[in-house]
Amino acid sequence: MLPLLILRFLTSAIGQSTETSSYPPKEFMTSMADRMELLLLDRELISNLVLYAEKLQEKVDVLQRCAKAMRIPLETSKGKEEYLSNPLHSFQLIRHMHEDWRHLEKFMRQPVGQALAEHSERLLTLYRNTRHVPVSWELMPFLPEEFNQICRSSHQNKPSRLHCRYNTTTTPFLRLAPLRMEELSLDPYIVVYHNVLSDAEIAEVERVTEPLLKRSVVFDGKENKMSTSKKRTALGAWLPDYNMEVSGWPVIQRIFRRIHDMTGLIINDHQTMQLIKYGYGGHYDIHFDYFNASIPSIHAMGDRIATVLFYSCPAGYTS
Template sequence: MSVTTHKEKLLEIDLELIGNLERYANKLQEKIDTLQRLADEMRQPLIEAEGRQEEYLGNPLNSFPLVRHLYSDWGLVEEFMANRVGQEQIDFLKEKLSELPLPKDLSAATEAIYRIELAYGVKPSDLAKGLVDGVQYDAKLSSLDCYVMATHHFGLGDYSKASQWLTVALALMNSSDMKINSVFKYKRSDVSLMLARCFLEMGSETEARYVLSKEVNMTTKEIDIKIEQLQLVGDDSYQQQTFGPEILLPEEFNAICQSSHKPKPTRLHCRYNTTTTPFLRLAPFRMEELSLDPYIVAFHNVLSDEEIAQLDRLIAPLLKKTFAIGPDDDYDDTARTADGAWFPNNASPPTKENIQLIDRIINLVSDLTGLKGDEADSFQAVRYGFGGHYTPHYDYLNMSIDQTALYGDRLASVFFYLNTVKHGGATVFPSLNLKVPAEKGKVLFWYNLDGESLDFDENTEHGACPVVDGIKLGLASWINEYDQMFIKPNYRPRK
């Protein structure tokens, strides 16, 4: 199931649970209404007897109902009060609990917000009100949402940012929400104590004392004891891990992702490419030069809307969680957050239309690049959802695995953008100060190895900015080194 489909399913479950909660509340309200009517009816004789109790009770038509009422009614009322209502709704909720997100799902959602915050330099106060990278969204975070983000930063040891999230959480916490927050076991004191701990970790005991006195209402003696406790033994309430820059998106990468990024002026050109292959004399492509060293170009309007729609239908059922390959030929589940699929594969319907489409894309790769694509090497389809990203990396593998032994390393990369991303999702080359927006029908092509020596070109490091609004759907193809030995021989020895 793709990320988008999974989240749509969660929306459906939430709607079902809210409807179930409303039905449960209605059942409770019916019971409350019945109890209130009972109380009103039981109180009526007492109102009539007020001020004339002796005369009232002297009438057997009044004393008899009172004795009968006290003897038999209150036992039945107690039974009615103890009878649980809404059991059907409670059972429904218990059944649905197994379909709700797991801890890993909450962690992934939290990290997606965290990447948006880092990559686009968003302040917690802005993110909480839906302002991201200069764009105002019709969305916001609650006080409890902000508290969860604070615990994430606290666990990373980023106490400064955690304190900012906690400050926002306190500002969003209304006294009218106390009863609702108590259901979620969320108290103002929880936020304040963590904020005090952050100030202590940052070496600001004065601010920690102020928070404890004003927010938690501790006495001076209680504050002294709490401060000493935290300073000596710490607090095990929060799961903590070592904070290091290696887990962050690099600052130079983030700066280019942001809308404030200003590219350096160049004298590069846009033109119709008619020379790469003879076919282009009949059907040239619009080509935009992005860099000459390393060579990076973008082709526009390569695939038609119909071809993209057919690709989307072909790809969608195949997508599942995908990861980047690490240096030890294992998988890194933090460098890349996307759904992916290699195709064509056994799950691809071998229809005439699909075969023709795949052949068309293989030919396109050759026409655009002038190089030979390996028909045995599958394409990789990728879909990035909210917060989906790919940390800066190289496409050349630079390691001995079966693939490089048979085909050589990845000489060049070709990436088809299958949709336009509303906000985020750009491809960034940090060393070149280059950002390529994700636009439908565009194809990005670059060399990973030096054109003459086939040395690794470190300036080809690139990454995918986190997606803020929408999804990013693409198709990647890599051109292998050994397949080009008669097309593009190396002229200088490799270093």
């Protein structure tokens, strides 16, 4: 499958170099499919580099074996005139100078991996000839200074009576399996639970959710509807989803039970959670999680009163 996809990318790039109007420009910043082509191209270049290194190593191995074989008689002859007086040994030294070194010099001058280097150059040329969608300043999201300070880790919590402890009181189940809880703030109340999800659970959620991912939307208060926005550049899916694999339901139910254990809130059967995958440069502007708006779902289910985030780093997912 990998060579086939690489071929499709190269064919597309060749076509663009001759008829740029017949192919749309690549959106490497926003399109997952276009970024996948870059990933495949990068893999091809890395494979080519590995082959080039192997060719160099093969030449180094040959030269080391030759040097070792030629060094043996030289070391044996040290301080021994009878060794040099032997015509067979003298002939070997003369042969080295007359024949062996001439062939070795020719071998050392031979280029290594020339075809591989040219192949890498062709791949990079095809990428440079691929039309890219220009990213103008109008399309780039505006990030307030508060957001930049958080990203630079310049936000400092004020000293207070914060503790780290094992939570055994929120639900009766935590008496048997307490959770590691770290308090970050008392007002507003913010805590971090460590090692809540296992690696196997994270992998299972990502596996069943990957086919459901699509461009995330935000609520537009003026239009009173959900729509895409440059304020949020990510892919997302709501869970549980009746289109996902049946095998994924148990892990989703376990996560909801864990949310109940952490918060003590009642999680009903209609509760959903959102999985978000941030790509290159993906972000979400500063926002409130509650709506505080007159929309039918708020009247039916109520507004949001708490936020629970799971970070499945380093994959770039949040739930």
